[in-house]
Amino acid sequence: MYLLGASGHGKVIAEIAESNALLIDGFIDTDLHKLSLLGYPVFHQIPREIIEVIIAIGNNKIRQKLVNNNANFKYSKLIHPNANVSSRALLGQGTVVMAGVAVNVDASIGDHCIINTNASVDHDCVIGDFVHISPNAALAGNVTVGEGTHIGIGAAVIQGIKIGKWCTIGAGAVIIRDIQDGSTVVGNPGRIINK
Template sequence: MYLYGASGHGKVIAEIAEENNIAINAFIDQNVLKTEFLEYKVLHGIPDMDADFIISIGNNFTRKKIADSNPTLNFMKLFHPRSIISKKCVINVGTVVMGGVTINPESKIGRHCIINTNSSIDHDCIIEDFVHISPNAALAGDVKVGEGTHIGIGANIIQGIRIGKWCTIGAGAVIIKDVPDGATVVGNPGRIIKIKNNY
């Protein structure tokens, strides 16, 4: 397996692979000054199109750009052995689930998502592609999160909420109303502080 992105997020994903006894061939990174990372070799191009890959980059837009630019790569999914994942949920390729996460029945997780440490996704949630659910964030049942959205650390989202595409939910925010595409929301209760149209 190759990890695409030799940075801090890559450290966490590498350890998950090691915990699962999955061999890491090398990291891939565009920074030509990086030649070694976590004692693994760093390459600056894709050496084997038939290998397995994970994009180990935290930025949602960058993950989407890499995935869209490499549609034929065999992206895998990776789960920390100390996560709790219902057998009745669906998780798509490229997604990584960190330690302490709970994902409950009938939830659907899209492609290339990050479900980060100790976060909780309850029943019947829909998480679209390229979403990042940060550590200790909690989603109640039947929450929908649109493509590319970043749910900040420790945020709480009540049941039935719809959050649009490419939103930013601030750290510790409490979301009790639906959120439109491109919105940045902070506070308790959550309030919109800006909306970007070019996401």
């Protein structure tokens, strides 16, 4: 398995792979100054053959672009052993679940998502592709989060809310109303500051 992106997020994902006893072949990164990370080699070109990859980059748009431009990638999903993921939850390919996360019954999480440290995704939530749920963010039951949206650290979303595609929910925001596509929301209660 290769990890695409040799920086802080990549280090966290490498440790999740290690904790699952998975073999890491190395990192792939375009920064020519990076030669190794956590004792693994950093390669600067993508191999031509089909390779197993986890995209270890936090930026949602970059993850989407890499998926769309690299047909020779085969994707795994990674779940930290200290995460609590319901056996009735669905997780898409390329998705990574960090330590301390809770994903409850009948939640559906799309492809290439990041469910970050200590985040909570409650029952019947539907999370689109390329979403990042930041550390300590909490989604109550029946929340829908559209493709590419970033839920900031410590944000809270009450039950039944629908958040559109490619939104940014600020750190600590409290979301009590539905949010339209492309919105940036901050505060308690959350208010839209940009569309």
